Amino acid sequence: MITNNHSHHSGAARNGPPPTTVDTLRARGLKLTRPRRIILDVVRTTDAHPTAAFVYRRVRRRLPRVSLATVYRNLRLLAAEGLLAERAAADGMRFDGNTGTHDHFTCLACGRIYDVPARPQTAVRARMASSTGFEILDYRMEFYGRCGACRRRRGRSRLG
Amino acid sequence: MITNNHSHHSGAARNGPPPTTVDTLRARGLKLTRPRRIILDVVRTTDAHPTAAFVYRRVRRRLPRVSLATVYRNLRLLAAEGLLAERAAADGMRFDGNTGTHDHFTCLACGRIYDVPARPQTAVRARMASSTGFEILDYRMEFYGRCGACRRRRGRSRLG
DNA sequence: ATAGATGCAAACTCTTTGCAGGTCG
């Protein structure tokens, strides 16, 4: 479900493998340090759009001396390099190892954000662009409601 | 573009006007004080999904002694009463006087969020619900890109 | 060797809260 390479429509990959994570970083003079690699790995192997605090806790299991500042710095850097996506939520920024196009479902009871497969909406996009004068670079659907787990233990949700 | 009444599908409005803002508040033992009325008015007459700080500045023009705490308290309270909508953004919470269903366009260069008319996607919604087991309470499309103004003064945007 | 990265602690921004006094109905 999670890809290891992010070619970013590089010109031609006729020969040899597509650029790896290391290549992407090296090309900009950035190093793939131990903390950085583990942080990226944690985000990519977590499904629930983790917060920085969550990533910190998980990384510390493998690298006990890591600092929260390093986690923040790397999450921001990796997002800037396009290796992961970031997104604002009520309780802070959340990160996503899935950089492909996809929609979201946010559970209003537990706050979890789920990925759902995206449906291309080319027509919608074109109509939007021409009627507003906006340059549309990306789009997605956002669903809000209650996930299966929260529906079962109904009663103690934030919802009326 | 902005409605003054928010009836919230009340049973029957056969006779007499639909509940006003004052009614909605009174029904819960809440008062419509001067700060509260002005805060609501500012959000409703602003198009750009203002932050709390923006609302504070605007309210202070009409009520110089108002405190930021009062602005925050009221924004939260009014959102809880359904009189306005709130939404997380990278620079903090943003508020919206338009509580009806509508889509959003976020300008990645200036951070402004624009409302765009919503398109009902009943089929999409039903399919989502049945294939995931999620209870869908609301949904919208989120577009990202550059607004007209930012396209013109190109170069100093946050975008590559 | 050296540009870049890390850990630590302090600083910053946004938001919430305790409390004494003021206000709406």
Add this chain to the structure above:
DNA sequence: CGACCTGCAAAGAGTTTGCATCTAT
């Protein structure tokens, strides 16, 4: 009058930054 609300100041939560030290290449 009494419940609700306000201003002020202090506290909280999440995130960023300065700096000396360390490390990947």
